[in-house]
Amino acid sequence: MGKIKTHKASAKRFSVTGSGKVKCNHSQHRHNLGLKTQKRKRNLRKGTTLSESFAPIYRTLIQK
Numbered sequence: 001m002g003k004i005k006t007h008k009a010s011a012k013r014f015s016v017t018g019s020g021k022v023k024c025n026h027s028q029h030r031h032n033l034g035l036k037t038q039k040r041k042r043n044l045r046k047g048t049t050l051s052e053s054f055a056p057i058y059r060t061l062i063q064k
Contacts, residue, residue: 004060006063010058010061010062013025014050014062016062020055020059021055022049022050023048023049023050024050025047026043026045026046026047
């Protein structure tokens with residue numbers, strides 16, 4: 001039986017916590033930062049977790 005290979009691009013961007021949630025970083029924090037408020041930029045620095053509907057898809061992509 002074949003095995004599923006790790007999707008390397010996804011593995012660099014996402015990680016799985018101990019409880020099984022998928023961690024990722026926010027988007028929209030690369031350019032045009034002068035237009036965004038300080039509060040918005042500050043909140044974009046922090047990581048976030050994927051929604052429960054997307055999590056199983058990415059969990060299979062980055063499995064070890």
